[in-house]
Amino acid sequence: MIISLQDAINLLNIIIEPIFPDLASHMQRTTYISLSLARALELPEDRVRNIYLAASIHDIGLLAKKQREITADNLSNENLMFHHEEIGEAMVAGISFPPEVQSMIRHHHIHWNSQHPDEYPLDNHIIHMADEFDLYLRKCPKDFIVNADEIINDFLMAHSDYPPELIVTLRKLSQRDAFWFRLESQRLHSVLKRITPVANMLMDSQDFLEFCLLISRIVDKYSSFTMTHSTSVSNVSCKIANLMGFSLHDQTEIAIAGYLHDIGKVHIPLAVLEKEGRLTDNEYALIRKHSYKTLEILALIKPLKRITPWAVNHHERLDGGGYPFGLTARDLDLPSRIMAVADVFTALTENRPYRQGMAAQKALTILEEEVAGNKLDGDVVDIVKRHLDDVYQCVLRV
Template sequence: MSTHHPHALLGADLRSVIYALSDALDLVGIDDLAHGKRVGIMAAECLRSQGVSDEETRFIFDLGLLHDIGVSSTVTHGHLVKEFDWESSQKHCLTGYELLRDFAPLADMAQPVRLHHTHWADLVQRDHDRQVLLQANLIYLVDRVDALSAPHYADGSLLMHTERIRGEISARSGSFFAPELVDLFLEASRSESFWLNLEPRSIQTYLNDMRTRGRRHVMNIGELKQLATIFSRIVDAKSPFTAEHSLGVARLARWLGERCDLPVARCEQLEIAGLLHDIGKLRVPDEILDKPAKLDERERKVMNAHSFETYQILKPIPGFDEIALWAAYHHESPGGDGYPFRVSAERLCLEARILRVADIFQAMAQDRPYRTGLPAEKVAAFMQELVDQGRVDADLVALTLADLPAAMAAAKPAG
């Protein structure tokens, strides 16, 4: 741990966070949870067949994991895996570019992400470094291979269709894809192992192998918050109903942590937990998240699984044990009737209780497409009602309401 950053979270290295957050991006597929991983594996295998350096191979693998960082909509994901080329494909590329370009540890991925749905015939007209163009186009090529392969994963018939898929890619050499990359792909994909790597058990083995390679980059707290903010923006962009919710929860949770006299490092962790608390919502279909009416029983069950998904994503990151629990418990109630773990009051630590209060308060205060945010006095009355029902921590609500203007300001980020 760097001596310059005393509040760094021990073990929160960049690769571990990339891998965990690629799981979050893959959730958007709902039923197909490995698109980014398969793209990364195929891109890495294409380079490996040419004896490219381990460093370049790792970069292209990580680029594959995160290439769809601009996708949070399940509808957009459906287009990406069901159609070879579609009209609005550039939108998520631009979003991904904007998310990555100012985050120094991953900034080299920004341009390839921006260009990863641009045809080679158009790319060669661009004034970009050739290596960037080839990185972007290789991701595009194997991304389309995955789209062509997708119908055959479930029934195990992929090996029966590989020649047709190879033919589809070959036919687009020089137009969609760089001829040299098509040749690379055709050479690498001759072997059955190229395709067998895409099976779920093989994917896990491949990931475990890649995880052990390369230098560790332990992020300082500033980098960690910046990366958490990037992913909060992906979650919040999923629905106009949730825009800026995560940011508001993070700010309010930190504000409350400070008023509880928690140490600075604890407040930093609380802020990160707030930014990431809803990351599991990426698996909730758009139509459920965007439904202005009351959810039916099936929809409610789907929605209620999101905080368990958050736990599954964050728990494997070294140093995130507590953050994962706080974030996952944000719908747990002191009465033991929350979800999805139904933990009792004595198991709800202060940080988890803070996140719950911050989550509910922010949702009430925030403007939503179907209603403006409630005024301060109505938010206060609502929170007091929950206290009376034993559903939130009474002391934390009292602390929040003691300085209502400041709480409202924290909950509604300026924008």
């Protein structure tokens, strides 16, 4: 698998948007403003790329706040914003981003001090200005270009703690019609895809696997009932694939499918996802939607075509009794069967807020019952049985 960094960022935006559309919009507009400033300043291309990447995920820490709603109004709320920079830096830990990117995420709310002008790099101040400028624009009347001079003057009067060259550059940008028209666009994500500086930055399967760790953290943090579920399914499915003799490349791609298998849950109401008691028929119907939504999301990213069925099919069963398509044994390849077993085993053995996970042997008994009922693949479950302790160790417990 070869996937561009831009495709990975697009996937991130697609996942965040249904949960917090205002936050997704804010991060996209901050990215566009940051990119515009960096290019107008004629910064070296490696710095432009780092600024673009950091701006794309600068507020990622807000997703760990367990906030039920993040809107344009509370994006400036001190309680919500408290420590989100440090949380964001922690969320990207373990991912091979340049250290400059991690620094920009950690320090994107710093203020420029004329007494210590070099305390932080200019790149950090670019994201700070872009972030505050977008939040300011959200309070302005639409048709920005009509009031462009007034907007810039009032913004800089209220926010003057930026390096002088940034103030000059923002004023220059404000003279370009396209700058304002793009900021008003309802399809800014499409604009960013056209002008991105990272389109030619390619990731192989191992690189993208690291990026998927960030995606899984977002999906799992959406619901406190599944805080480490996606990571555990990835671990378990990869371990089973290893034990079944899959190549290292295929193990990595199966692990990616594990990370992504539940991304469709961002379209399911939290009240349904986090209900402790028995679901009603209507609620169960909503839950069943998530695997189809996973398909809709992954289908938008062409390099993920091979692993998409593996992620989507984790609730399909050999007898045709699963969902969303009611596939049968002849339709389900081995990676899809592994994913189904990994999902069930993880769900049974991981801790949830309302119950402790089952012991490994008890979970194995249930898997064997599913094999007897022609639901799960017997060969895959037999691998789990023969290496039960090793597989059980792959499930994270918090």
